[in-house]
Amino acid sequence: MNFQDELELLIRARYPVINIVSNEETRVRNDVVEAANKRRKKVFEWSCTTGIAPAGTSLQAVERAVRLGRLPKTALETATPAPQSA
Numbered sequence: 001m002n003f004q005d006e007l008e009l010l011i012r013a014r015y016p017v018i019n020i021v022s023n024e025e026t027r028v029r030n031d032v033v034e035a036a037n038k039r040r041k042k043v044f045e046w047s048c049t050t051g052i053a054p055a056g057t058s059l060q061a062v063e064r065a066v067r068l069g070r071l072p073k074t075a076l077e078t079a080t081p082a083p084q085s086a
Contacts, residue, residue: 011036029055042054043055047060
């Protein structure tokens with residue numbers, strides 16, 4: 001069973017949280033978002049600096065997309081960190 005098949009199985013089984021540790025962050029995020037979109041599920045990502053946020057909306061995700069050339073540098077001007085819980 002490959003990664004995409006296993007991920008689809010976990011989503012269909014309604015696991016509320018799926019923790020994936022990988023050094024291929026961009027590839028894994030793309031696979032997870034694609035699999036979730038097929039099932040009309042929301043995807044969130046967590047970081048120790050911003051907490052939990054919808055996938056691709058954290059300041060780190062925007063910075064990474066700019067660095068990889070997927071977003072223009074002006075995206076950083078409008079990006080704001082995810083709200084912190086009290």
